[in-house]
Amino acid sequence: MDDLRVRWAGADDARGVAVVHVDSWRDAYRGLIDQSVLDALSVDQRSEGWSHWIDLSLSTRSNDGAAAPHRLLVTEVGGQIAGWASFGAGRDPGMSQLGELAGIYVHPAHWSTGVGHALLGRVERELLAESFTDGYLWVLRGNDRATRFYERHGWHADGVEKTGEAGGVTGLHEIRHSRRLSAEDSSEPAKEPHRE
Numbered sequence: 001m002d003d004l005r006v007r008w009a010g011a012d013d014a015r016g017v018a019v020v021h022v023d024s025w026r027d028a029y030r031g032l033i034d035q036s037v038l039d040a041l042s043v044d045q046r047s048e049g050w051s052h053w054i055d056l057s058l059s060t061r062s063n064d065g066a067a068a069p070h071r072l073l074v075t076e077v078g079g080q081i082a083g084w085a086s087f088g089a090g091r092d093p094g095m096s097q098l099g100e101l102a103g104i105y106v107h108p109a110h111w112s113t114g115v116g117h118a119l120l121g122r123v124e125r126e127l128l129a130e131s132f133t134d135g136y137l138w139v140l141r142g143n144d145r146a147t148r149f150y151e152r153h154g155w156h157a158d159g160v161e162k163t164g165e166a167g168g169v170t171g172l173h174e175i176r177h178s179r180r181l182s183a184e185d186s187s188e189p190a191k192e193p194h195r196e
Contacts, residue, residue, distance in 0.1 A: 004115065006122045009054050009072035009084065016081030017054075017074065018046035024105040025167070032142045037169055070102060073122055075115050082110040085119045087127060090136065099132030099181065103166075111145075120153055128181050135181050138164065138174040147177075155179045 009017065022041045029038060057072060070088035074081050083106035090100040101123055106116045127135055137155065139146050147157075160176040 003076075003078050004082075004118055005076045006073055006118050007076065009057070009074045011051075011054060011058065013072075013074055013081060014051035014054055015043070015047045017050045017072070017084050018043045020081060020084055020105050020107045021046050021050070021167075023107055027108040028105075028143060028145065029140065032140055033169055033172075071126070073119060073126075075106075075119050077110060077113075077115065082107050083115045083119050085123050087123045089132075095136065097132075098178075099127035099130070099135040101135060101137040104137075116149060117153070124181055125183070128183055133181055134178065136176055136178040138162070138176055140166075141173040141175055147175075150177050153179075 022043050026038045070086050072086045075083040085104040086102045089096045090098040104119055155177040157175050158178045162174055164172050164174050166172055
């Protein structure tokens, strides 16, 4: 995709990030999260939350340019935000030595177009640049599309599960996926008929 661009999120990106957040949750989590929760999602509310999160992320960069604890990348297609990913040091107890992909979402209109692949590859390269040699992420149980996407890119369930919270929703059963990060094969998917 010629007009695809991955870049750091800026102060003006909150609404675009919120639109991807809401629309991707509504499609990806249908049948996995109570429908009333999905119906109540608000782009305006999410936009306000993301505006605060992005401001905090940008303001916590140190004078020497070191990144905030978790960062946000966005992918643009045709000048519009098509996806985003947040990542940094592991937030779970005892996991700060590992890189964590805290969230990656692509707008449903851009599924299977390479947007997710570009985002994931960039996240892996950024984590490697920060000296993380291993990474992990959490996938909502039953989210088969996401599981297939991660597995094509070398992320596999490692036997750890938890009941957690995301986006204000509690009681989510999540499965941890992990992988060794490598510059040689950073997010190169196995040959498949389509890409995420």
